[in-house]
Amino acid sequence: MTKNEMADVLSEIGVLLELSGENPFKIRAYQSGARALAAMEEAELGRLITAGELGTIKGFGDALVQKITELHTTGRLVFFDKLKASIEPGLAEMLQIPGLGPKKIRALHSKLGIASIAALGQACAEGKVAELEGFGEKTQEKIVAGIRNREAYGRRHLWWDAAEIAGPIVAGLRALPQVRRAESAGSLRRGMETVGDLDFIVAADEVGPVVEWFVAQPGVKEVTAQGETKASVRFESGLQADLRIVPEGQFVFALHHFTGSKDHNVQLRQRALAAGLSLSEWGLVPADGEGTAKEKAEQGKSLVAGSERELFAALKLSFIPPELREGLGEIEAAEGDKLPRLVELADLRGAFHNHTTASDGRNTLVEMTAAAEALGWEYFGVADHSKASFQAKGLSEERLLQQIGEVQALNASQRFTTYVFTGTECDILTDGRLDFDDELLAKLDYVVVSVHNAFTQDEATMTARIIRAIEHPLTSMLGHLTGRLLLRREGYQVDVKKVIDAAIANNVVIELNANPWRLDLDWRHWRKAAERGLLTSINPDAHETAGLEDVRAGVNVARKGWLTREHVLNTRPLAEVKMWLADRRR
Ligand code: DGT
Ligand code: CA
Numbered sequence: 001m002t003k004n005e006m007a008d009v010l011s012e013i014g015v016l017l018e019l020s021g022e023n024p025f026k027i028r029a030y031q032s033g034a035r036a037l038a039a040m041e042e043a044e045l046g047r048l049i050t051a052g053e054l055g056t057i058k059g060f061g062d063a064l065v066q067k068i069t070e071l072h073t074t075g076r077l078v079f080f081d082k083l084k085a086s087i088e089p090g091l092a093e094m095l096q097i098p099g100l101g102p103k104k105i106r107a108l109h110s111k112l113g114i115a116s117i118a119a120l121g122q123a124c125a126e127g128k129v130a131e132l133e134g135f136g137e138k139t140q141e142k143i144v145a146g147i148r149n150r151e152a153y154g155r156r157h158l159w160w161d162a163a164e165i166a167g168p169i170v171a172g173l174r175a176l177p178q179v180r181r182a183e184s185a186g187s188l189r190r191g192m193e194t195v196g197d198l199d200f201i202v203a204a205d206e207v208g209p210v211v212e213w214f215v216a217q218p219g220v221k222e223v224t225a226q227g228e229t230k231a232s233v234r235f236e237s238g239l240q241a242d243l244r245i246v247p248e249g250q251f252v253f254a255l256h257h258f259t260g261s262k263d264h265n266v267q268l269r270q271r272a273l274a275a276g277l278s279l280s281e282w283g284l285v286p287a288d289g290e291g292t293a294k295e296k297a298e299q300g301k302s303l304v305a306g307s308e309r310e311l312f313a314a315l316k317l318s319f320i321p322p323e324l325r326e327g328l329g330e331i332e333a334a335e336g337d338k339l340p341r342l343v344e345l346a347d348l349r350g351a352f353h354n355h356t357t358a359s360d361g362r363n364t365l366v367e368m369t370a371a372a373e374a375l376g377w378e379y380f381g382v383a384d385h386s387k388a389s390f391q392a393k394g395l396s397e398e399r400l401l402q403q404i405g406e407v408q409a410l411n412a413s414q415r416f417t418t419y420v421f422t423g424t425e426c427d428i429l430t431d432g433r434l435d436f437d438d439e440l441l442a443k444l445d446y447v448v449v450s451v452h453n454a455f456t457q458d459e460a461t462m463t464a465r466i467i468r469a470i471e472h473p474l475t476s477m478l479g480h481l482t483g484r485l486l487l488r489r490e491g492y493q494v495d496v497k498k499v500i501d502a503a504i505a506n507n508v509v510i511e512l513n514a515n516p517w518r519l520d521l522d523w524r525h526w527r528k529a530a531e532r533g534l535l536t537s538i539n540p541d542a543h544e545t546a547g548l549e550d551v552r553a554g555v556n557v558a559r560k561g562w563l564t565r566e567h568v569l570n571t572r573p574l575a576e577v578k579m580w581l582a583d584r585r586r
């Protein structure tokens, strides 16, 4: 188990102990143990455990040493499993409602006997929650809204989570001897930020064994439909998946159809009709004469296409990448080969906006730099929080100066081939001023400015606040423009168009925050903004080494936003980036 996975277990134990009403000292020991773990170097931790010397580190008592050692050596913890089993699952589920922490949940449980989200909704409807000490009308309203949001959002899943489930399924399907081709389609293939359900298209010689394999996969909780050539299942996470098996000759047409989107399909079908052709999930056939499209396809009257490229070519179009298939002008652009060459993961040469253990990150500067080097990046930008973000251990002036020194020493040591830039994720204060003074900001290579508080300001105030920060001469980039968290909370009220105008006018980058929860600014804005000259950077906002890989999700939505390499600062080589950053300081 990695250090961060072990830290997760310790924090979860803290939460569960709190839910079960354990004494505060014990709870705190797990919370601080989790933090202490995160602050260590992975290699050093392994060495201490093996040498039996973990107890010499401040913050690890005997109980913690035993548990960390068990996790490290066996990958499991019996104590944790028992604790989880001893707590009503409904209580832990209630933690998903914003504003409800372990303390409040315990009060609801002990005073009103509430042990599920359904019971909580009922008690709110009866006004009982508002009457509880420490709750009140406002809190009750917030809980009701939280339950409502959960129902509305509960049906969709983050692209990242869906992709993690879909990958092994495609691999599993391809490994079956009966399967000739298998792909995932639908919104996942189009790189949508959230996914309703998974769609798999398979070409197979024999259908029975494929359906049987699909419904018997590990993690399947329920088989919601099972037919001769299709099946639907629901996984433990609630995610559903549809499987369709077609003859090989239909594969490309089915893949295209079920990739969608609906709007794209409708427009492409119209184009086919204008050329006297009928396009469907079965094939591309002449539109005239007798019989349905399906019958004609089965009679072998369809165009033969071995790839989607050939399908598009038959309609005199260049290949349209799935990410662009939203019915937003991609067909017109594919007519004269006017489609952009979209940015790719391999184009990225580094990333800005990353955190370390100096603020709320879970890996040290050295660990993060090593991870960036392992990704083959030429540069890595550290941008920890500023002092106003005290909840995220934002850096004081002294600590930031110290970090600048550490980065300089690291670069000078040439320990890594990856060059480290010094930056900050500087809070935009409520009136638009920045959290550090100019003298300090000028010592950094770059400055990301972000809003982290007063989310409820009205649109005009928030817009003016952000624009003031953009106009600051030392600002290089704007972080997560709207602050949204997908499936959890809407962004703040802000006039995105005015902010984009200000960024273009001041030569400031607006980041495409690649965290799968954020993907902020939304892809729907990028095409127009980039055409008008806005530059972006695909920023992972990584809080641990694994977080650097979030750039994959960012590249997806950058592609959905029609962005090319030229629109993305972190596709440029190190020397050019250095120049760009330095130019901003003139
Ligand atoms: P999702 O699952 O809500 O994230 O979105 P999609 O796009 O994956 O939608 P889904 O799973 O319902 O269907 C996959 C694709 O199949 C969809 O993008 C287009 C095509 N499709 C499905 N049902 C229809 C339909 O009733 N009409 C048309 N034109 N296309 C459909
Ligand atoms: Ca779908």
Ligand code: CA
Pocket (backbone or CB within 6 Å): 186, 197, 198, 199, 242
């Ligand atoms: Ca579907």
Ligand code: ZN
Pocket (backbone or CB within 6 Å): 425, 450, 452, 479, 480
């Ligand atoms: Zn931030």
